[in-house]
Every structure is written in structure tokens, then in C-alpha cells.
Amino acid sequence: MDWLFLLIQTMNGIQYGLLLFLIASGLTLVFGIMGIINLAHGSFYMIGAYLAFSFTQMTGSLLWAIVLGIPATLVLGVVIERFFIVHLYHRDHLQQVLLTFGLILIFNELQLVIWGGDPNGVPVPEILAGSIPVSETLSYPVYRLFLSAVCLVLAGIMMVVIQKTRLGMRIRAGASNRRMVEALGVNVRALYAVVFSVGVTLAGVAGMLAAPVETVYPGMGEQILIVSFVVVVIGGIGSIKGAFLGALAIGLADVYGQVYLPEIASVAVYALMAAILLWRPEGLFGRGAENG
Amino acid sequence: MVNAPSRGIAAALILLALALALVPLGGDKYWIKLVTRMMVLGIFAMSLDLLVGYTGLVSFGHAAFFGLAGYVLHLISPDDAAVNMLWALPACLAATAAAAAVIGALSVRTRGIYFIMVTLAFAQMLFYFFHDSDLAGGSDGAFIYVKPVVQLGDWVLLDLGGRTALYYLALASQVVIYAGLVVMLRSPFGKVIQGIKINEHRMRALGYNVYVYKLVSFVIGGTLAGYAGFLFASIDGFVSPELLGWQESGIALVMVILGGMGTLFGPLIGAIALLGVEELFRDRAVVGVMAEHWQILMGGFVIAVVLFLNNGLGGLLVRLAGRREGER
Structure with a gap:
């Protein structure tokens, strides 16, 4: 049943890709609209996962943990925007990189202080604990299906908000010409705060959802941050569509790489990026770096 | 712009170099090693x-070349004898120049934020390569058991195993570079x-092949980082994947900013200041219990530098x- 095995791997790749999309979409929006490169974005993923761990221990269920975790990460996003990111709006990328680098150092150490250095596991909620038999020997866990479905729903909501609502209109306008939006009298500060906090929350939710599938460990934020960067670069900075396709491509490349070329799997993702950049230096859907 | 320093x-700078030259006379091993690392x-x-600061290429993967040189040194050093620096x-x-040429050829095609992310990604690629492969100890890192020497025939001119020798080599290198x-x-x-850096379009309009100039600058920068990596690996005789990691690249950027970007001598001061601050933050006598969590202080320090010290110490x-010269 080789093709069934391939099917399962493909579904794993898609699931990983969708998760990456949640993280990368925040990263790409924050850059596209606010012109901010946020290295600390991966930390929010890590914080989400650790919140899921703690809240699950408190409430006994991951689902409750997510219900509690969403407002927590939203508040965190507002606070970080208000106290740190605000200072970066008119500064160059280098300073943005460094300030958010400083934030990572703080977040990582705080994580060690609060949760310690050991890896933790989060149990899958009971309703979603089973797995669906695909053949006599192979089966697919329900939770992974649930994860993919939630990510898809969130991606769908994001698309609708961005394409159909007034807020979305402003977001799109901000992504294509920030100064013009400002000149037209849109409250840009408020828009920035919303975009940043939603981006943080999406990364946090991704961390919460991923907690049962992956181990919760220190440094998980950096690992995902770098991969998300690759996604954003491949898709073209500021492009949600690009982030979506880029995330799926990276998800599949990573999973197939681990199955078929395990020796160089960790390098496969970057090789894909290099190839795409050779072909299109501004990513698949990039409009050039001038906008930044 | 680069004029000769006023x-x-x-x-x-001359006073600083002289002061640095006196450090080993104190003879304290800890200090000699610390200052060597600073330099x-x-x-x-x-x-x-x-x-x-000079080419306008904000590389966030500079540690790739720093660490790579260390790994090459490990790979070509025999376990039981010193390798001769004259060929090592x-x-x-x-090796670093070649890596910088390949990574640069791809990265320099991109600009601005893409360049930052792409250099970061390539550095991570090398990081994972050494982290995951058995080539050189994987995630545990690897030792360089006998440090390099400069040897002509049977005559050993310089042995990097000696603390003072390495110290003065680092100081001389700083001055020469x-x-x-x-x-x-x-x-x-x-x-x-x-x-x-100031106006890429204009330089292109003037007929310069901007891509080649940027690439050459990238390769020179990468090779010099490799030289620093060679010396760094010789200090402890140990290399680990973290040397190529993005935190190392980030710290290097902090040193540049702290010291003053685009001043050339600024980063030298920045390195001394940053390592000095790190020593303070790790000292229980100075910061109390926070010494165990000095990274929090370091993070706060980095943020403060970005927010309040725009042109760095060099600036x-x-x-x-x-101002002094204006008064005259």
C-alpha cells in the first residue's frame, strides 16, 4: 500500500503547511502593512504552546485552554505593540531586527524561568483522540484532521475579512501604499494595533493547536520563525495568497524530504527557497521591496 | 563617510591599542582570554x-562564515598534532570565501527585507547541516585538540596554544585589518x-555593475568573518553549531550598532562593550539573582541601545x- 503511505505523508505535509500559514500570515501582514520585520513572531508561537500546556493542566482540556489562550495572546499582542513596536514605525529594518531580537532574548529567558527547560507534552482532547484506519496497518489521527480543518476555517475567515470587509479594504490598501492610507485620514495607528495583535494571536493559536502534535520545548519559536521567514520570502512579502501557497509548498517539501531524503531533509526547505529566489527574487507574489 | 578618522x-584608537597591548602583562589568564574574545x-x-555600514547590505547570516571557518579548521586539524597555519x-x-561567493551570488539578487531573511535562511541551512550531520560531532560540537602553529620546516614561529601568542595575534590582526x-x-x-549604499539607482545609471560590487564586498566581509572564526575556534579549541546560529549573527549586529555603524572602529568598541556588559550581567555581585537570568538583562540592554543610542558609542x-575640533 505504497500510495496510501504517500497519501498520509501528503496529508501530514498539508497539515504542517496550514499550521505554517497561520504563523506566516501574521508575519507577512505585519511586514506588508506596517513595514515591520518582527523576529519575535516565533516567540508568540512558543508562548501559545506553553499557554496551552499550562491551561490544559489547569482545566483538563485543550479546548478550554484554547478558549483561555486566545484572549491572553491578544492582550500580549496589544501590550507588545503599545510598548515596543510603536517605536519602530519610522525606523529602519536593522533597528527593527535588533529590537525584536532583544525581545526574543527576554521571552526565551522568561520561558525558562516560568516553565523550565524540559520538553513537555500536551494530551490530545478525548473527543479527538482516536484515529481513522486507512488500511490494515496504517491509520490517521483524528486530531490532525481537526487541526487542518481549524486552520482551513481560519484561513477562510481571513480571506473573507480581507476581501469583503471595510477593515480588510484598509488592510489591503495599507499593504499596497501605506503613506496614501495615512494621508486619506485612516487611523493608521489603530489599524496597526489591530493587525499586529491579530498576527500575534494567530501565531499563538498555531502554537496551541500544534502543542499536542509536537513537543512543547524551549527554542521551538526560533525553529518555526526561520521556516516562516522562508515561507514569507517564497510567497512574496505582504502577500497572503503567497504565504498560503508558500506554506503548503514548504510543508510538503519538509515532509517528503524527511521520508525520502532524510539525510538532507533539514536543508531541503532552504534549497527550495534558493531555487525560487533564483527564478523570482521577489518571491512568487512579491511586488518588489520598494514598498518596504 | 569614511574619511580617515579625525x-x-x-x-x-592608538591609546586603546596600546592599552590592549599591556593587558597580558597583568598575567591574569581569565582576562587575557576575555580580551582575546573581545578582539x-x-x-x-x-x-x-x-x-x-558601508555597502548597505544588512546581513543577518554573517555568523555562517564565522562558524564555517571554525569547522573547516576542525576538519583539517589532526587529532594528535598541530596543523600548520601557513596552509590551514x-x-x-x-572555504569561507567560496561559501560567501555562493550565498552572496544568490542573496545579493534580493534587496532590503528579502536580503535580511535570505541571508538568515542560508545561515540556518549551514547551521542545520552541521547540527544534523555526523561530519563534526553534530549538535555536541567538536574539539580542535591541538591548536594551530605557524611552522617553517622544524621551526615553530608561533603557537596559538599559547595564550599570549594568540592574544597578540588577535590584536595585530585588528590593527592590520x-x-x-x-x-x-x-x-x-x-x-x-x-x-x-547611498543611492543604488544612481550608481547603476552611472554605469557601474552594482551586483558585482555588492557581491565582491559580501565576499570580502565573509572572508574576514572567516578569519575571525578561525581565531575564535583557536581560543577554546572547540566549535559548535551555535557559532553559525542566528543568535551569533544577531549579536554581531548588536555589536555593530552598539559601537556605531559605518565607523569601522565602532564595532571594535562595540564588541568590547557588549562582552563587558555580559560579564557584568553574569556577575552575582553586581546584579544579584538576576545573574542566572542575565539574558533578560541582555535583551533589555539591546532594546535600550536600539531606542536610545542611535549612532552607537562610535557616533x-x-x-x-x-565638537572639540570645531572649537579650535
Whole structure:
């Protein structure tokens, strides 16, 4: 049943890709609209996962943990925007990189202080604990299906908000010409705060959802941050569509790489990026770096 | 822009070099090693300043070359004998130059934020390569058991195993590389890369092949980072994947900013200051219990530098020196 095995791997790749999309979409929006490169974005993923761990221990269920975790990460996003990111709006990328680098150092150490250095596991909620038999020997866990479905729903909501609502209109306008939006009298500060906090929350939710599938460990934020960067670069900075396709491509490349070329799997993702950049230096859907 | 440093700055730098030359006379092993690290990381940061401060290439993967040279040194060093620097150093530099040429050829095609992310991603690629493969100890890192020597026939001219020898080599390297870069930046090539930083379109319109100039600058910067990596690996005789990691690249950028970007001597001061601050933050006598969590203090320090010290310590010095000369 080789093709069934391939099917399962493909579904794993898609699931990983969708998760990456949640993280990368925040990263790409924050850059596209606010012109901010946020290295600390991966930390929010890590914080989400650790919140899921703690809240699950408190409430006994991951689902409750997510219900509690969403407002927590939203508040965190507002606070970080208000106290740190605000200072970066008119500064160059280098300073943005460094300030958010400083934030990572703080977040990582705080994580060690609060949760310690050991890896933790989060149990899958009971309703979603089973797995669906695909053949006599192979089966697919329900939770992974649930994860993919939630990510898809969130991606769908994001698309609708961005394409159909007034807020979305402003977001799109901000992504294509920030100064013009400002000149037209849109409250840009408020828009920035919303975009940043939603981006943080999406990364946090991704961390919460991923907690049962992956181990919760220190440094998980950096690992995902770098991969998300690759996604954003491949898709073209500021492009949600690009982030979506880029995330799926990276998800599949990573999973197939681990199955078929395990020796160089960790390098496969970057090789894909290099190839795409050779072909299109501004990513698949990039409009050039001038906008930044 | 790079003019020769003003007289005040030049005097301060000479005094600094002289002060550094006196450190080993104190004989404290800990201090000799610490200052050696400061100077070597200073060279690393200075090589990054060539890219960030003079060519306008904000590389976030500069540690790739720093760490790579260390790994090459490990790979070519026999376990039971010293490797001869006369061929080992050129080999390490050639390897880093080659890596910088390949990574640069791809990265320099991109601009701005893409460049930051792409250099970061390539550095991570090398990081995972050494982290996951058995080539050189994987995630545990690997030792260079016998440190390199400079040997002519049977005659050992310099043994990097000796603390003082390595110290003075690092100091001399700093001086020579600084002087070399100042000369280079005043040459026609140097003028062109600085022109690119200020206005790339105009330089292109003037007929310069901007891509080639940026690439050459990237390779020079990468190779110098490799030289610093070679020395750094010789300090402890140990290499680990973290040397290529993005935190190392981030720290190098902090040194450049702290010292003053685009001043060349600034990063040397930045390295000394940053490592000095780290020593303070790790000292229980100074910060109490926070010493165990010094990274929090370091993070706060980095943020404060970005917010409040725009031109870095070097910028501060230049301003002070400028004011003095204005009064005259």
C-alpha cells in the first residue's frame, strides 16, 4: 500500500503547511502593512504552546485552554505593540531586527524561568483522540484532521475579512501604499494595533493547536520563525495568497524530504527557497521591496 | 563617510591599542582570554560593518562564515598534532570565501527585507547541516585538540596554544585589518560601494555593475568573518553549531550598532562593550539573582541601545571629537 503511505505523508505535509500559514500570515501582514520585520513572531508561537500546556493542566482540556489562550495572546499582542513596536514605525529594518531580537532574548529567558527547560507534552482532547484506519496497518489521527480543518476555517475567515470587509479594504490598501492610507485620514495607528495583535494571536493559536502534535520545548519559536521567514520570502512579502501557497509548498517539501531524503531533509526547505529566489527574487507574489 | 578618522579619534584608537597591548602583562589568564574574545569578535563585527555600514547590505547570516571557518579548521586539524597555519589559514579562508561567493551570488539578487531573511535562511541551512550531520560531532560540537602553529620546516614561529601568542595575534590582526579596510574604503572600489549604499539607482545609471560590487564586498566581509572564526575556534579549541546560529549573527549586529555603524572602529568598541556588559550581567555581585537570568538583562540592554543610542558609542565619540575640533 505504497500510495496510501504517500497519501498520509501528503496529508501530514498539508497539515504542517496550514499550521505554517497561520504563523506566516501574521508575519507577512505585519511586514506588508506596517513595514515591520518582527523576529519575535516565533516567540508568540512558543508562548501559545506553553499557554496551552499550562491551561490544559489547569482545566483538563485543550479546548478550554484554547478558549483561555486566545484572549491572553491578544492582550500580549496589544501590550507588545503599545510598548515596543510603536517605536519602530519610522525606523529602519536593522533597528527593527535588533529590537525584536532583544525581545526574543527576554521571552526565551522568561520561558525558562516560568516553565523550565524540559520538553513537555500536551494530551490530545478525548473527543479527538482516536484515529481513522486507512488500511490494515496504517491509520490517521483524528486530531490532525481537526487541526487542518481549524486552520482551513481560519484561513477562510481571513480571506473573507480581507476581501469583503471595510477593515480588510484598509488592510489591503495599507499593504499596497501605506503613506496614501495615512494621508486619506485612516487611523493608521489603530489599524496597526489591530493587525499586529491579530498576527500575534494567530501565531499563538498555531502554537496551541500544534502543542499536542509536537513537543512543547524551549527554542521551538526560533525553529518555526526561520521556516516562516522562508515561507514569507517564497510567497512574496505582504502577500497572503503567497504565504498560503508558500506554506503548503514548504510543508510538503519538509515532509517528503524527511521520508525520502532524510539525510538532507533539514536543508531541503532552504534549497527550495534558493531555487525560487533564483527564478523570482521577489518571491512568487512579491511586488518588489520598494514598498518596504 | 569614511574619511580617515579625525585626529582625536585616531589618538583615542592608538591609546586603546596600546592599552590592549599591556593587558597580558597583568598575567591574569581569565582576562587575557576575555580580551582575546573581545578582539576577535571585534574583527567579526568590523567585517559585518563593511556590509551593513558601508555597502548597505544588512546581513543577518554573517555568523555562517564565522562558524564555517571554525569547522573547516576542525576538519583539517589532526587529532594528535598541530596543523600548520601557513596552509590551514588559507584553506579556511578559501572555504569561507567560496561559501560567501555562493550565498552572496544568490542573496545579493534580493534587496532590503528579502536580503535580511535570505541571508538568515542560508545561515540556518549551514547551521542545520552541521547540527544534523555526523561530519563534526553534530549538535555536541567538536574539539580542535591541538591548536594551530605557524611552522617553517622544524621551526615553530608561533603557537596559538599559547595564550599570549594568540592574544597578540588577535590584536595585530585588528590593527592590520582596520588599516586595510580604511585604505580599501578610500580606494575607488570603496567609493563605489559607499555610493551604492547611498543611492543604488544612481550608481547603476552611472554605469557601474552594482551586483558585482555588492557581491565582491559580501565576499570580502565573509572572508574576514572567516578569519575571525578561525581565531575564535583557536581560543577554546572547540566549535559548535551555535557559532553559525542566528543568535551569533544577531549579536554581531548588536555589536555593530552598539559601537556605531559605518565607523569601522565602532564595532571594535562595540564588541568590547557588549562582552563587558555580559560579564557584568553574569556577575552575582553586581546584579544579584538576576545573574542566572542575565539574558533578560541582555535583551533589555539591546532594546535600550536600539531606542536610545542611535549612532552607537562610535557616533558619540565622533560627535565629541568633532565638537572639540570645531572649537579650535
